[in-house]
Amino acid sequence: MSAATIRRQARVLRHDRGRMNEPINATQRLLSRAGEDGEFRARLLASPRDAIEREFGVTLAKGHEIHVHEETETAMHVVLPPRSKLNEEERMEAMTGAASLEFLKKTMYDPAPPPRPPSPGKSAARAGAMTRETLAKAAEESIGRGLDFLESAIDAHGAWRCIRYNTANPDIPRHFERPPFVSALCMLALESCSDARAKAMCAATREYIADTIEFPGFWRYYRHLPQDLDSTTLCSLAIGSHPWILLGRNVPRLLANRDEEGRFMTWVLAHDQPDVVSTFRIEADPVVNANVIAYLGDHPETQNAQRWLEILVTEDRLEGSSKWYPDTAAIYYAIARAMTRVRPALDRLRPIIAERIMSMRNAQRGFDNILQTAQAVSALYNVGRIESIDAKLQLESLMDSQRHDGSWPELLAFGDQSLKWGAVGQIGHGSEAVTSAFCIEALVRLAEPSRA
Numbered sequence: 001m002s003a004a005t006i007r008r009q010a011r012v013l014r015h016d017r018g019r020m021n022e023p024i025n026a027t028q029r030l031l032s033r034a035g036e037d038g039e040f041r042a043r044l045l046a047s048p049r050d051a052i053e054r055e056f057g058v059t060l061a062k063g064h065e066i067h068v069h070e071e072t073e074t075a076m077h078v079v080l081p082p083r084s085k086l087n088e089e090e091r092m093e094a095m096t097g098a099a100s101l102e103f104l105k106k107t108m109y110d111p112a113p114p115p116r117p118p119s120p121g122k123s124a125a126r127a128g129a130m131t132r133e134t135l136a137k138a139a140e141e142s143i144g145r146g147l148d149f150l151e152s153a154i155d156a157h158g159a160w161r162c163i164r165y166n167t168a169n170p171d172i173p174r175h176f177e178r179p180p181f182v183s184a185l186c187m188l189a190l191e192s193c194s195d196a197r198a199k200a201m202c203a204a205t206r207e208y209i210a211d212t213i214e215f216p217g218f219w220r221y222y223r224h225l226p227q228d229l230d231s232t233t234l235c236s237l238a239i240g241s242h243p244w245i246l247l248g249r250n251v252p253r254l255l256a257n258r259d260e261e262g263r264f265m266t267w268v269l270a271h272d273q274p275d276v277v278s279t280f281r282i283e284a285d286p287v288v289n290a291n292v293i294a295y296l297g298d299h300p301e302t303q304n305a306q307r308w309l310e311i312l313v314t315e316d317r318l319e320g321s322s323k324w325y326p327d328t329a330a331i332y333y334a335i336a337r338a339m340t341r342v343r344p345a346l347d348r349l350r351p352i353i354a355e356r357i358m359s360m361r362n363a364q365r366g367f368d369n370i371l372q373t374a375q376a377v378s379a380l381y382n383v384g385r386i387e388s389i390d391a392k393l394q395l396e397s398l399m400d401s402q403r404h405d406g407s408w409p410e411l412l413a414f415g416d417q418s419l420k421w422g423a424v425g426q427i428g429h430g431s432e433a434v435t436s437a438f439c440i441e442a443l444v445r446l447a448e449p450s451r452a
Contacts, residue, residue, distance in 0.1 A: 109177070112163040119404075166426060217245050326412070391446050410432045
């Protein structure tokens with residue numbers, strides 16, 4: 001056995017024990033491997049795509065050429081980044097004063113109708129008569145009808161539809177929007193479903209997210225806002241096979257966007273960012289930090305962010321800690337999702353999160369609304385404590401809330417509810433499609449043979 005093979009096996013063993021010993025930037029891993037393994041170096045130069053796919057055990061997204069160059073003592077290479085998708089006039093229009101408000105209107109389309117009333121639900125007597133077996137079958141049918149609805153709600157480009165509205169004044173017009181963040185948020189929930197239609201929708205959404213990427217792997221919610229880590233990390237998780245994402249091209253800039261305490265900040269501001277934009281900055285958000293950890297993994301560079309989340313959870317300080325996610329269930333959901341992707345990071349929070357979620361139930365052992373129910377169920381599943389709840393009760397709740405067209409009600413999923421800008425600034429985002437994605441995920445979790 002060659003020395004290179006022994007070193008390779010040692011790396012695999014270290015990876016199996018956790019990601020702390022892996023380079024946080026996959027490009028560093030390639031450089032390190034090429035520096036110590038001449039055979040790999042030759043393969044990387046001769047056939048980069050094949051060598052990278054074999055090294056990471058993935059299939060890279062199509063449509064990307066990969067070139068590997070070897071510098072010498074007498075030859076160096078300077079690589080220019082791709083040109084911006086926006087021209088100079090558009091960039092300035094997006095970032096300056098009142099013009100940014102006009103630019104915002106260009107990101108929205110079609111006035112949205114008022115929210116429809118929720119489903120009246122079934123009678124308690126009929127629901128109570130269902131057995132575990134019939135519930136599992138009914139859940140499968142409910143998922144199928146939910147997918148029927150989503151096929152009509154996602155556009156031809158794979159973008160998910162969300163609605164922007166004012167939570168303080170219902171008279172302010174509502175508008176549809178298609179930010180890549182929403183598509184990534186919903187796709188990551190829907191990918192729990194193994195149905196062929198769900199897989200097809202996820203594939204289309206990945207293409208849409210890839211089309212909206214900005215070098216070196218960043219996204220923004222609206223074109224007039226700065227790039228942000230919430231959009232960037234969720235979109236990165238969604239299209240992990242994209243070469244920029246797989247090789248960690250965005251990692252250095254992500255790491256540079258930490259505060260003095262090592263927490264990740266929401267907005268990624270350029271050095272010449274106008275003051276009109278800097279007012280949007282918040283120093284740290286628990287959901288944003290959970291999403292960054294889910295993407296970057298369990299590394300020394302994310303340890304401070306992990307410790308901050310642990311303090312918030314163990315000291316029961318999550319309520320009101322997020323500017324963008326007013327429902328604590330959504331924060332637990334994000335932290336639990338991070339746990340499943342980067343074990344053993346945050347593992348010791350599992351029983352605490354389960355206990356806190358269970359304490360959120362009302363007198364009827366349910367949750368305040370169906371979106372909170374869905375996120376609480378999936379969070380309990382991800383922390384390994386789904387047996388803590390009555391699966392039959394929650395299945396009935398989810399199915400009873402579904403409309404005849406397969407949708408679930410539009411509810412506030414995220415948005416700025418602070419009073420800094422008065423009633424005008426209280427913006428909410430949500431849609432039937434968003435709620436439906438989370439409800440389908442919860443049904444999938446609850447309908448597993450061991451749960452139903």
